[in-house]
Amino acid sequence: MAPFKFEILKKSKTSRARVGKIQTAHGVIDTPAFLAIGTQGAVKAMSPRDLNEIGAQIILANTYHLLLRPGPDLIKEAGGLHKFINWDKPILTDSGGFQVFSLAHMRKVTEDGVEFTSHVDGTKYFLTPKSVLEIQTKFDSDIMMPLDECVAYPCDKKLVKKAVERTTVWARESKKALTPDEVGEGVRVLFGIIQGGTYKDLRRESAEEIAEIDFPGYGIGGLSVGEPRNEMLAMLEVVTGVLPEDKPRHLLGVGFPADILGAVKLGADIFDCVIPTRLARHGAFLTYDGAVNLRQKKFEKDFNPIDPGCDCYACRNFTKAYIRHLFWAREILSLQLLTIHNLRFYMQMMEKLRQEILAE
Amino acid sequence: MAPFKFEILKKSKTSRARVGKIQTAHGVIDTPAFLAIGTQGAVKAMSPRDLNEIGAQIILANTYHLLLRPGPDLIKEAGGLHKFINWDKPILTDSGGFQVFSLAHMRKVTEDGVEFTSHVDGTKYFLTPKSVLEIQTKFDSDIMMPLDECVAYPCDKKLVKKAVERTTVWARESKKALTPDEVGEGVRVLFGIIQGGTYKDLRRESAEEIAEIDFPGYGIGGLSVGEPRNEMLAMLEVVTGVLPEDKPRHLLGVGFPADILGAVKLGADIFDCVIPTRLARHGAFLTYDGAVNLRQKKFEKDFNPIDPGCDCYACRNFTKAYIRHLFWAREILSLQLLTIHNLRFYMQMMEKLRQEILAE
Numbered sequence: 093m094a095p096f097k098f099e100i101l102k103k104s105k106t107s108r109a110r111v112g113k114i115q116t117a118h119g120v121i122d123t124p125a126f127l128a129i130g131t132q133g134a135v136k137a138m139s140p141r142d143l144n145e146i147g148a149q150i151i152l153a154n155t156y157h158l159l160l161r162p163g164p165d166l167i168k169e170a171g172g173l174h175k176f177i178n179w180d181k182p183i184l185t186d187s188g189g190f191q192v193f194s195l196a197h198m199r200k201v202t203e204d205g206v207e208f209t210s211h212v213d214g215t216k217y218f219l220t221p222k223s224v225l226e227i228q229t230k231f232d233s234d235i236m237m238p239l240d241e242c243v244a245y246p247c248d249k250k251l252v253k254k255a256v257e258r259t260t261v262w263a264r265e266s267k268k269a270l271t272p273d274e275v276g277e278g279v280r281v282l283f284g285i286i287q288g289g290t291y292k293d294l295r296r297e298s299a300e301e302i303a304e305i306d307f308p309g310y311g312i313g314g315l316s317v318g319e320p321r322n323e324m325l326a327m328l329e330v331v332t333g334v335l336p337e338d339k340p341r342h343l344l345g346v347g348f349p350a351d352i353l354g355a356v357k358l359g360a361d362i363f364d365c366v367i368p369t370r371l372a373r374h375g376a377f378l379t380y381d382g383a384v385n386l387r388q389k390k391f392e393k394d395f396n397p398i399d400p401g402c403d404c405y406a407c408r409n410f411t412k413a414y415i416r417h418l419f420w421a422r423e424i425l426s427l428q429l430l431t432i433h434n435l436r437f438y439m440q441m442m443e444k445l446r447q448e449i450l451a452e
Numbered sequence: 453m454a455p456f457k458f459e460i461l462k463k464s465k466t467s468r469a470r471v472g473k474i475q476t477a478h479g480v481i482d483t484p485a486f487l488a489i490g491t492q493g494a495v496k497a498m499s500p501r502d503l504n505e506i507g508a509q510i511i512l513a514n515t516y517h518l519l520l521r522p523g524p525d526l527i528k529e530a531g532g533l534h535k536f537i538n539w540d541k542p543i544l545t546d547s548g549g550f551q552v553f554s555l556a557h558m559r560k561v562t563e564d565g566v567e568f569t570s571h572v573d574g575t576k577y578f579l580t581p582k583s584v585l586e587i588q589t590k591f592d593s594d595i596m597m598p599l600d601e602c603v604a605y606p607c608d609k610k611l612v613k614k615a616v617e618r619t620t621v622w623a624r625e626s627k628k629a630l631t632p633d634e635v636g637e638g639v640r641v642l643f644g645i646i647q648g649g650t651y652k653d654l655r656r657e658s659a660e661e662i663a664e665i666d667f668p669g670y671g672i673g674g675l676s677v678g679e680p681r682n683e684m685l686a687m688l689e690v691v692t693g694v695l696p697e698d699k700p701r702h703l704l705g706v707g708f709p710a711d712i713l714g715a716v717k718l719g720a721d722i723f724d725c726v727i728p729t730r731l732a733r734h735g736a737f738l739t740y741d742g743a744v745n746l747r748q749k750k751f752e753k754d755f756n757p758i759d760p761g762c763d764c765y766a767c768r769n770f771t772k773a774y775i776r777h778l779f780w781a782r783e784i785l786s787l788q789l790l791t792i793h794n795l796r797f798y799m800q801m802m803e804k805l806r807q808e809i810l811a812e
Binding site: 132133134136137138139140141157161162166169170171176177178392393395405409410411413414417418420421423424425427428429 | 492493494496497498499500501517521522526529530531536537538752753755765769770771773774777778780781783784785787788789
């Protein structure tokens with residue numbers, strides 16, 4: 093199996109954007125890249141062959157959800173997550189931290205980690221920097237994320253500072269807990285995560301501290317949690333100015349097309365977001381200008397595809413009128429078709445971004 | 453476009469079973485055949501390419517549901533049902549009668565037809581023998597069904613007799629309302645429907661009267677509505693003993709694998725049923741012995757496919773443990789995979805039945 097490797101193929105002359113290639117044990121990822129989210133071991137309404145057809149090179153799975161159900165031991169017994177879900181391309185898993193911190197009143201943070209109560213059956217769990225890596229090792233993820241502390245928006249600076257400090261301490265513990273092969277450019281790698289809320293000095297501090305620990309890639313967390321787009325991009329600019337250029341940067345949980353276009357120019361390489369899949373299940377399709385609600389009356393007799401220029405299965409074969417009918421009739425096929433289109437739209441957007449940078 | 457034609461290729465030596473071929477304007481149907489149900493213009497959780505992959509040669513769509521939403525005029529404007537739903541193989545539509553009669557307190561039968569209130573928005577509709585054909589003509593269905601009166605089980609003989617008489621009157625009116633091309637072996641054909649509840653003499657009377665009107669094929673209605681299997685088969689035996697041998701017989705709404713195996717031996721050629729798709733959405737897979745609930749704890753760590761001998765996408769790629777996990781996690785993919793398997797199971801069952809008869 094090929095070890096993890098990131099290579100920059102081209103840097104933009106007008107911005108921090110770059111085109112790259114990440115090599116993992118399960119295949120190559122062309123960057124800038126968008127990761128579809130397979131929360132519970134499946135991208136909602138998509139089969140692996142649908143994912144292959146839209147050009148997905150990697151998916152993200154959520155440690156929080158898979159820890160609760162079906163559990164890391166069962167996944168290990170199945171031969172790892174790739175085998176369990178029948179996806180042979182790369183998988184990135186988060187640490188579960190983001191979901192746990194979203195639980196608000198259902199969790200308790202200490203210096204050692206975070207305790208929380210399962211939303212499924214009320215079982216208590218305690219996550220530590222070490223345990224989240226053990227879990228992700230059982231999954232056999234290609235890219236793992238360390239436990240970090242993510243704050244809400246807006247958030248008092250003192251609390252954010254404390255979260256940054258704890259995130260750094262946990263990042264050091266995480267690196268120590270791994271074998272050298274896993275920390276470095278091994279078969280399975282651990283990224284570092286930058287926090288800092290919407291405070292430039294804290295973002296800089298976090299980026300410097302995490303970069304000093306030295307990881308093969310970096311996640312930028314705690315953005316796209318409610319702050320305005322310009323604030324998000326301002327934070328990203330600080331962070332990508334500090335992080336080493338030769339390592340991939342994952343802007344966690346972002347975003348709408350306009351967010352991604354802005355973030356690529358500031359040097360972000362990897363994105364993941366529920367927007368294309370979640371909005372599909374709400375009956376909307378995505379465009380560069382945002383989401384469009386297909387349930388609208390004006391599409392009732394629109395016998396054109398969602399996007400005549402799109403090459404996805406939905407656009408090649410079905411009209412807006414039909415998919416709208418299916419949505420109102422609560423047919424599962426409407427969710428499948430809208431999800432296929434929205435994810436293909438994101439994949440095409442990333443392809444176009446890469447081509448534009450390469451063509452500069 | 454080829455006209456409608458039914459050809460018997462082989463008759464069993466030990467039973468009334470036969471292998472045949474129905475030619476329609478949209479392609480061939482090998483009989484005995486099972487029709488997946490695309491109630492609202494989609495087989496639940498299936499795309500047309502999924503249907504092609506499992507070997508579906510024809511689907512059934514429900515006039516009642518499509519009349520209410522999106523309506524026959526919109527479907528006609530889209531170029532007919534095949535084009536609207538992107539399915540280029542044959543489509544059989546029912547008359548809407550069965551659903552309307554199930555509405556019980558929400559409908560009113562007169563000599564001219566049946567009035568009912570939409571379950572979607574409360575609109576009042578009046579179906580007549582003529583109007584249901586106009587609707588199905590707008591759909592451009594390959595095989596149409598006439599308005600009939602279906603009774604509940606059990607039902608008083610006097611009421612069943614009245615329903616049989618009305619069904620015959622409506623069948624005559626239906627035939628009269630069509631152009632000669634549509635009634636005979638034209639591009640679009642109308643089947644007759646036999647009623648009679650669970651009374652042998654009424655079944656015989658109905659079959660004789662409807663056969664005398666002369667249709668290119670016959671639907672056998674009002675069975676599989678709650679009566680025991682042996683009663684259902686006894687009624688079928690009476691009917692197939694009366695109907696002309698050279699016309700296809702569709703046993704409407706049947707059934708479990710054991711029902712179909714029994715009915716084929718009595719000379720039924722076509723079947724449709726929601727069982728494989730509906731049970732999939734309840735987390736069950738089908739076997740010759742009936743349905744098995746995949747949600748059971750005993751499948752938690754079963755890393756084998758649902759059926760190792762099955763060639764469907766679900767069985768080629770996924771384990772029981774994974775599909776069970778997806779089902780408990782309420783993932784749409786579980787419904788897709790179980791539906792694909794259950795329908796492929798039915799298709800394989802029909803293929804095997806045809807092969808067995810041919811090999812006699």
